[in-house]
Each structure stands twice: as C-alpha cells, then as structure tokens.
Amino acid sequence: MKRDLLLFIGFSLLVLLAPQLFSGGYLMNVLVFVGINTMLSIALNLLLGYAGQISLGHAGFFGLGAYLSGILTTTYALDPWFAMPLAAAVVGGMAFLIGFPILKLKGHYLAMATLGLGIIIYIVFNETVELTGGPSGLSGIPNLKIAGITFDSDVKNYYLIWTATLLVMIFSLNLAGSRVGRALRAVHDSEVAARVLGVNSRILKVQIFALSAVISSLAGSLYAHTMTFISPASFGFNFSIELLTMVVIGGLGSIYGSFLGAALLTLLPEFLRGANDYDIIIYGGLLMVMVMYMPGGLVRGIPSLYRYLVKSKKGEPGHA
Amino acid sequence: MLRLKNINTYYGKVHALKNVSLHLAAGEIVTLIGANGAGKTTILNTISGVTPASAGEILFCKETVVSLTPDKIVQRGISQVPEGRQVFKPLSVEDNLELGAYLRYRSREGKKSIHRDMDTIFTLFPRLEERRKQLAGTMSGGEQQMLAIGRALMANPKMLLLDEPSMGLAPLVVQEIFRVLERLRQEQGTTILLVEQNAKAALKLADRGYVLETGKVILEGPADELLENAEVKRAYLGKDKKEMWER
Numbered sequence: 001m002k003r004d005l006l007l008f009i010g011f012s013l014l015v016l017l018a019p020q021l022f023s024g025g026y027l028m029n030v031l032v033f034v035g036i037n038t039m040l041s042i043a044l045n046l047l048l049g050y051a052g053q054i055s056l057g058h059a060g061f062f063g064l065g066a067y068l069s070g071i072l073t074t075t076y077a078l079d080p081w082f083a084m085p086l087a088a089a090v091v092g093g094m095a096f097l098i099g100f101p102i103l104k105l106k107g108h109y110l111a112m113a114t115l116g117l118g119i120i121i122y123i124v125f126n127e128t129v130e131l132t133g134g135p136s137g138l139s140g141i142p143n144l145k146i147a148g149i150t151f152d153s154d155v156k157n158y159y160l161i162w163t164a165t166l167l168v169m170i171f172s173l174n175l176a177g178s179r180v181g182r183a184l185r186a187v188h189d190s191e192v193a194a195r196v197l198g199v200n201s202r203i204l205k206v207q208i209f210a211l212s213a214v215i216s217s218l219a220g221s222l223y224a225h226t227m228t229f230i231s232p233a234s235f236g237f238n239f240s241i242e243l244l245t246m247v248v249i250g251g252l253g254s255i256y257g258s259f260l261g262a263a264l265l266t267l268l269p270e271f272l273r274g275a276n277d278y279d280i281i282i283y284g285g286l287l288m289v290m291v292m293y294m295p296g297g298l299v300r301g302i303p304s305l306y307r308y309l310v311k312s313k314k315g316e317p318g319h320a
Numbered sequence: 321m322l323r324l325k326n327i328n329t330y331y332g333k334v335h336a337l338k339n340v341s342l343h344l345a346a347g348e349i350v351t352l353i354g355a356n357g358a359g360k361t362t363i364l365n366t367i368s369g370v371t372p373a374s375a376g377e378i379l380f381c382k383e384t385v386v387s388l389t390p391d392k393i394v395q396r397g398i399s400q401v402p403e404g405r406q407v408f409k410p411l412s413v414e415d416n417l418e419l420g421a422y423l424r425y426r427s428r429e430g431k432k433s434i435h436r437d438m439d440t441i442f443t444l445f446p447r448l449e450e451r452r453k454q455l456a457g458t459m460s461g462g463e464q465q466m467l468a469i470g471r472a473l474m475a476n477p478k479m480l481l482l483d484e485p486s487m488g489l490a491p492l493v494v495q496e497i498f499r500v501l502e503r504l505r506q507e508q509g510t511t512i513l514l515v516e517q518n519a520k521a522a523l524k525l526a527d528r529g530y531v532l533e534t535g536k537v538i539l540e541g542p543a544d545e546l547l548e549n550a551e552v553k554r555a556y557l558g559k560d561k562k563e564m565w566e567r
Contacts, residue, residue, distance in 0.1 A: 179418070179422065179425050182411070182415055182418060182419050182422075183419065183422060185408065185410065185411060185415075186408050186411070186419050189408040189409060189410060189411070190402075190406040190407075190408060192370065192402055192406060193402050193406035193407070193408065193468075194408075194419070195370060195390045195391075196368050196370060196390055196394070196399070196400040196402055196472075197394065197399075197419055197420055197422050197423075197471065197472070197475065198390065198391040198394030198395065198422050198423040198475060199391065199419075199422055200389065200390075200391045
C-alpha cells in the first residue's frame with residue numbers, strides 16, 4: 001500500500017514539474033491532450049481491462065459530455081461549473097439505461113452494439129444542426145473560471161486538466177484495489193463463479209459502464225471548455241478505436257498503463273512529424289511490434305525489457 | 321432444511337428437469353448421481369438461482385427461495401462450488417477467498433470475522449495458506465478445487481452445493497477433499513449436496529442419494545442401500561458390466 005502511495009506522489013510531482021521542464025509552448029498543448037486521453041483511457045480500461053466488457057462507442061460519451069457542456073454554456077448561458085456535472089449526470093443516466101439491455105450481450109455482439117451506439121451519437125451531432133451547429137461545429141464555448149482566474153492559456157489549461165486527471169487516477173486506483181475492483185476482475189474471469197458467490201454481475205456491469213461514461217463525459221466537458229470549439233469529427237468511430245488502442249498498448253487492467261498508452265499514442269504522431277509522409281507507416285509498424293513483443297502492454301513490457309537489458313549487460317563481460 | 325417440490329427447468333426448449341422433488345435435512349450429506357446430461361448440474365444451478373426454475377417450489381429453512389437471484393440466495397446461506405472449479409485465475413489465493421465473502425463486506429460484521437474465517441479455511445486446507453499470495457491459475461487442479469471450496473465457505477453458508485469436486489483429480493487428492501467435507505459436517509454442521517460422477521466415492525461419503533436419469537429422479541434411498549442396489553451397481557459402479565461404465 002505504501003509503495004502505491006509513493007508511486008502516485010512521484011507521478012503527481014512529475015506532472016507538477018513538467019511545465020518547468022518543457023518551457024511552455026506547443027508541447028504544453030499536446031500535454032493537455034495527453035491528460036484528456038489519459039482520463040478517457042482510464043474510463044475505458046475500467047470497463048474493458050477490469051470488468052472485461054468491450055465498448056467501441058466511448059468517443060460517443062466523450063462527445064456527449066463535450067456537446068452538452070458546449071450547448072448549455074453557449075445557447076443557454078449556463079455557468080460551466082454547473083453545466084459539467086449536469087452533462088455528466090445526463091450521460092451517466094443514459095449509459096445506465098442503455099447498459100441494461102446491451103450489457104446482456106457478450107463478446108463480439110457487445111462490440112457491435114456499442115459500435116452502433118457510438119455511430120448513432122456521431123450522426124446526431126452531425127444532423128441536429130440547430131442544436132450542435134452540425135459538421136461546422138460549435139464555437140464560442142466559454143473557458144472555465146475559478147476565483148478570478150480564467151483558464152485560457154496552455155499552461156493554465158495544463159494544470160486544470162492534469163488536476164482532473166490525477167483525481168480520476170486516484171479514484172480509479174482506489175476503486176481497482178477495493179472489494180468492487182476484485183468483483184469486477186472476478187466477473188471478467190468467470191461470470192458464473194462470480195454470480196454464485198453473490199456478485200450481482202448484471203447490475204455491477206451496468207454500474208461500471210455508467211461510471212465509465214461519466215468519466216468520459218467529464219473529460220469531454222473539460223475538452224470543450226479548454227478548446228472553446230468542438231466539431232463532430234473529434235468524436236467519431238476512429239477516436240473510439242484510438243482509445244481502445246491506447247488501453248491495449250498501455251496495458252489492460254492497469255491505471256498507469258492507461259497513462260502510458262495515452263501518452264505514447266498522443267505524443268508519437270507529434271514526434272513522427274519529421275518523417276513526413278512516412279509517419280503513418282512507422283506509427284503502424286511500431287504498434288504491431290509492440291503488440292507482438294509486449295502482449296501485456298507497456299506497463300508490463302517496459303519493466304521486462306529493462307530486466308532483459310540489465311541481464312544482457314551483466315552477461316557481456318563474461319563472454320568477452 | 322432444503323426441499324424441492326416438482327421442479328421443472330428448461331434451457332430454451334429443452335426440458336432439463338422434469339418434476340424433480342428432493343429434500344435435505346440439516347447436517348446431512350446427500351449425493352446426486354447419474355450419467356452425463358441427467359440434470360445433476362441443472363439441479364444445483366436451479367437451487368442457486370443461476371438457471372431459475374420455470375415451475376415448482378424450493379423451500380430453504382421453510383422459506384421459499386425459488387424466484388430469488390443468485391446473490392439473494394447466497395445471502396440466505398446457500399453457497400455453490402461451480403463445476404470445473406472456476407477459480408479466478410489471475411487473482412491471488414487471498415483475493416479469491418475475499419471474493420467468497422463479497423456480500424459480507426457490506427454487512428456490519430466487520431473485516432475481523434472475515435479474516436478469522438479465512439484462518440479457519442487455512443486450517444482445513446493448509447496448502448492454501450502456503451500459497452496465499454500465489455495466483456490461483458498457477459496452482460494444481462487439486463489445489464484449485466480446495467480453493468474453490470474454501471471460497472464458497474467464506475460466505476459462511478449453512479448449506480454447500482458441490483458440483484463434481486473430484487473432476488480430473490488424482491484419487492489421493494479426491495480422498496483428501498472428501499475427508500474435509502466429512503470434517504465440515506462434523507465440526508460446523510454444514511449441510512452438503514454433492515453432485516458426483518465418481519458414484520462409489522460419493523455414496524461412501526453420503527448419508528443418502530438420489531439417482532437421476534434424463535431429468536427425472538428414478539431412485540432414492542440411504543447411500544449404503546444404493547451401493548448394494550443391482551441397477552446402480554450395473555449402471556454407475558461398474559460391477560458386472562464394466563465396459564458399459566468405461567465410456
């Protein structure tokens with residue numbers, strides 16, 4: 001338990017000091033995205049990595065949070081601090097209701113159902129032009145304000161987003177280590193066995209689905225208020241797949257893994273920009289190599305790679 | 321203690337249990353024997369609420385439990401050890417046992433009594449204590465079976481439903497597990513309903529037995545009488561016509 005706490009404190013310090021190391025600028029903006037994607041990956045990981053239920057429609061919940069926040073604060077001139085929890089409650093309630101019928105499905109069928117859900121939400125964003133502005137998007141969303149500070153620069157947004165991300169992380173770490181976290185992993189491994197021990201797997205799955213949607217919705221609201229402009233293109237099927245990739249590459253069933261996956265997949269395209277047209281080939285190739293050689297994700301793959309390297313270094317003098 | 325009256329259960333259109341009636345007195349060990357597909361597992365799943373009955377009555381401690389969900393039935397005091405063990409392989413032995421007490425964490429009795437019960441299980445199965453931090457999936461079949469039984473006991477049940485605990489295990493390990501069942505009955509007064517393919521071993525342990533065939537109870541009686549019954553001998557114990565039993 002103490003080690004977990006130290007790890008979290010160390011991670012928080014790193015987050016706190018990062019702006020000093022990278023001296024602001026464009027990279028700060030990218031790191032804001034790393035934070036948002038970390039929250040989303042954690043949300044999906046709770047569902048996929050812990051409870052073992054897939055969702056290919058999480059970009060939809062992310063988008064709903066963003067649009068509800070955006071519409072409530074622009075068209076209805078609500079305070080953002082009030083709009084965010086309201087959006088989260090609506091999205092959570094919706095996920096809860098939808099969760100009952102669709103979480104009865106398993107495996108590929110659940111994947112198809114959530115895929116459909118994501119696509120429906122995406123189409124609604126595009127077609128309800130009076131409400132959402134349609135394909136040309138929704139602009140003029142206000143920034144968040146707290147005690148006279150307006151979060152309108154990259155550095156301020158960095159601290160805003162990462163405060164939220166750290167809160168989501170500590171909440172999820174606690175949840176994963178609790179009795180509920182154990183029950184989720186039990187449902188993942190053998191639903192029948194979990195049920196005969198008294199775990200009400202049906203309700204539990206719906207609850208975690210709704211929780212996951214609420215976190216995604218909050219990430220969406222924060223996204224809307226930091227970017228001040230949203231359009232449907234950010235919430236399509238491609239982004240759902242990208243989230244899934246982050247979770248798998250980072251490591252299923254690991255909160256820090258979600259951070260690693262989100263960081264890698266957000267930063268990699270930026271670093272590969274120098275490779276011009278070849279970036280997408282390198283990107284795809286790297287993902288393939290990682291899935292092949294790090295099946296447990298980065299969070300388990302990096303330590304074993306390190307151990308391997310240390311061992312081969314120690315071995316060398318003997319051979320020479 | 322438990323009484324099933326005219327239970328009928330379906331899997332879709334398949335009529336798996338046809339008017340099954342049986343009963344267990346408190347502290348009794350009763351076994352269900354029968355060939356594959358006779359409905360033994362279905363009876364256990366119907367009692368535990370996993371595959372609910374479509375008609376009939378189940379009374380537990382004089383209260384009807386027939387339409388309750390599995391978690392409510394665990395709360396009433398019936399725990400099932402599912403077929404094929406179904407331990408949570410990526411979790412440690414300790415985590416598996418704590419999951420057995422899942423519903424008790426919500427009640428007011430506190431973690432102390434749960435940890436005391438875990439120690440009781442470690443005295444029943446010392447090998448689990450040696451491996452408490454080990455992942456369940458890395459243990460042998462026998463150890464996993466012990467863990468599955470221990471996990472069910474963590475719910476503090478009045479009655480234990482066991483689904484083929486001897487499956488795929490060496491005869492010595494089976495003996496060890498059956499000895500623990502006997503001890504449970506003596507020390508804690510646990511009532512046990514045991515489903516077995518290994519009819520001989522099961523009838524030696526049990527007080528009474530029921531013989532099932534294609535969803536119906538065709539024979540019932542004290543275990544020692546069933547052991548001597550000519551039909552049971554021929555069909556399930558492999559006497560006279562050994563080749564019929566050897567699939």
